[in-house]
Amino acid sequence: MQQNLKDTAQALLEAQYIAIISHKNPDGDTLGSQLALGRALQQSGKDVVLYNRDKVAEKFYFIAGADTVVQYTDEMILPDTVVFVDCTEPQLAGFHLTDAVLAGKTIINIDHHASNKRYGTYNYVVSTAGANCQNIYHVLAAMGLPVTSDIATALYVGLSTDTGNFMYDNVSSETLRIAAELKDLGADTDSLRLKLYESCSKKKITLMKYILNNLHISDDGQYAWSSISHQMMTDLQPESTDIDGLINTIKDIEGVEIAILFRGVEEKRTKASLRSKVWADVNQIAGMFGGGGHVRASGVSIDGDVEYAAALLGPAVEEIIRQHDAAECQ
Secondary structure, eight states, X not given: OBOSHHHHHHHHHXXXXXXXXXXXXXXXXXXXXXXXXXXXXXXTTOEEEEEESSOOOGGGTTSTTGGGOEEOOTTOOOOSEEEEESOSSGGGGOSOOOHHHHTXXXXXXXXXXXXXXXXXXXXXXOTTSSSHHHHHHHHHHHHTOOOOHHHHHHHHHXXXXXXXXXXXXXXXXXXXXXXXHHHHTTOOHHHHIIIIISOOOHHHHXXXXXXHHTXXXXXXXXXXXXXXXXXXXXXXXXXXXXXXXXXXXXXXXXXXXXXXXXXXXXTTEEEEXXXXXXSOOHHHXXXXXXXXXXXXXXXXXXXXOHHHHHHHHHHHHHHHHHHHHHHHHO
């Protein structure tokens, strides 16, 4: 098991047939990572296929190659080299990747989540990176591959979307320097602005109204949560991009430190998205229930409906807040 950038880059240079897999319900960072790495490898003469369980949302189609991502089925045969981008574990891809399917493959794991399982033959995991596209940038540099304007756009999308458009505290000076370089290299920031920040679907507006009508705030004002029932999800049939960012509607309430949005993905299965502002480690909270992610943004899946999930996580959140407040008073 290799952990460093040099070995990861060398493994990619030596491979000829490569599959790059991004996580299910692809967001800007996993998609940007996949498209940037894939395009760079293709331009260097390698045979590359891009896989995702789900269809790429139309709002990302301004990124070159977004329409080439193939929806994976279990009948497909993976090549000898498989790259996972922005995936804490292979199961995050959302399809049936058993040990038998991956046996004998060279697995390259490029990620920025603190909860990453280091499952690859080669692992390049830097949890301090503002976005996984920041890691992909370094991989491309280590391989000596040029960053075209198309690749710059893909990388910039990941940096922007995973840092709240450079507002979150995961942004470092390096993140900003890379973004500036990508802009100089021709990143299409105008299309990014129009498609990702100045366009909102009617379904997303409907969901915003729904979660505000179901909003709960703790007595001390530090914990806020809402939910979207499985029935609502079934009736509305929102895209993953309609759900992206909804948690911020709750988190941005004045005084709130921890926000959770519970979403019924099945009748008896709930996905919880956790966010924090200043001091709370929501990766720790998610980890208590088998989830994970980042200090300020994490997620977990719970077996049960949204009411059950809310009742399960609520006491843990309130205890974290109680302990923090008690420490502040000492």
